[in-house]
Amino acid sequence: MEHARSFLFVPGHRLDRLPNALASGAHAVVVDLEDAVATDDKDAARQALGALLRTARPPGRAGLLVRINPQGSAAYDDDLAMLRAAAAGQGLAGVMLPKAESVSAIGEVALAAGTGVLALIESAAGFDARDVLARAPQVRRIAFGHLDFQLDLGLAGSDDQRELDAVRLSLVLASRRADLPPPVDGVTPALGDAGMLNEDIARSRRFGFGGKLCIHPAQVAAVNAGLRPTPDQQAWARRVLDAAADHGGGVFRLGSEMVDEPVLRRARLLLGNATAEDWPAAP
Numbered sequence: 001m002e003h004a005r006s007f008l009f010v011p012g013h014r015l016d017r018l019p020n021a022l023a024s025g026a027h028a029v030v031v032d033l034e035d036a037v038a039t040d041d042k043d044a045a046r047q048a049l050g051a052l053l054r055t056a057r058p059p060g061r062a063g064l065l066v067r068i069n070p071q072g073s074a075a076y077d078d079d080l081a082m083l084r085a086a087a088a089g090q091g092l093a094g095v096m097l098p099k100a101e102s103v104s105a106i107g108e109v110a111l112a113a114g115t116g117v118l119a120l121i122e123s124a125a126g127f128d129a130r131d132v133l134a135r136a137p138q139v140r141r142i143a144f145g146h147l148d149f150q151l152d153l154g155l156a157g158s159d160d161q162r163e164l165d166a167v168r169l170s171l172v173l174a175s176r177r178a179d180l181p182p183p184v185d186g187v188t189p190a191l192g193d194a195g196m197l198n199e200d201i202a203r204s205r206r207f208g209f210g211g212k213l214c215i216h217p218a219q220v221a222a223v224n225a226g227l228r229p230t231p232d233q234q235a236w237a238r239r240v241l242d243a244a245a246d247h248g249g250g251v252f253r254l255g256s257e258m259v260d261e262p263v264l265r266r267a268r269l270l271l272g273n274a275t276a277e278d279w280p281a282a283p
Contacts, residue, residue, distance in 0.1 A: 002269075172209065184209065211227065
């Protein structure tokens with residue numbers, strides 16, 4: 001989850017699509033029990049997913065996340081009970097918590113699932129708590145649900161989403177302050193519009209996002225390529241790590257740059273993102 005660039009959603013009531021999703025090249029596949037599943041279908045979707053998590057071998061669940069329903073919703077407690085019963089942390093990459101607004105909910109979800117949390121910022125309350133949420137020890141990364149965020153604030157929205165520029169930068173800063181990997185940007189809902197997808201990916205990269213949510217397998221390859229570290233970034237990371245190996249630890253100077261542990265972590269993250277291809281194993 002920390003290195004993943006593409007997060008592909010699969011509706012929780014259509015687990016028949018899971019093998020194709022895992023074979024799509026997406027770095028993470030997110031089984032969605034929230035927005036993709038109608039209220040009347042949530043129980044059946046939850047039961048089917050619980051059965052899958054109890055029986056699937058851990059290698060087949062590599063790169064697999066679950067988006068549960070938000071705290072305060074009627075389905076939230078049932079989702080947590082399913083995760084506890086399924087011992088989901090054994091091989092599950094993480095749980096996505098939508099409308100994340102409190103550290104208590106993050107801790108509750110992590111305890112139930114036995115795994116880390118991807119905190120989805122989708123409301124004014126979540127944005128207001130962004131630094132607190134990012135610093136929660138169970139949070140592995142934060143993500144931006146911009147469509148729900150626009151609804152929560154009553155924003156009309158625009159194709160270029162300029163009204164969200166300050167929000168995106170704030171989420172990148174919150175991730176950096178918490179020493180998290182770069183955050184994950186929201187979906188491109190316009191299926192079949194390659195131009196808009198590429199524009200969205202370019203914006204995500206400009207603002208420092210390291211991943212993007214996908215709603216169709218056809219979006220995965222463009223996201224993986226567009227958010228991959230550049231050759232210059234990869235060359236810098238290799239120089240830093242090679243020099244660190246020669247120095248044997250501690251702070252040192254490389255050219256005009258002082259290299260310490262945060263710089264080394266950045267280099268490792270860049271190379272991890274550069275080589276993280278075909279993460280999900282076939283079930």
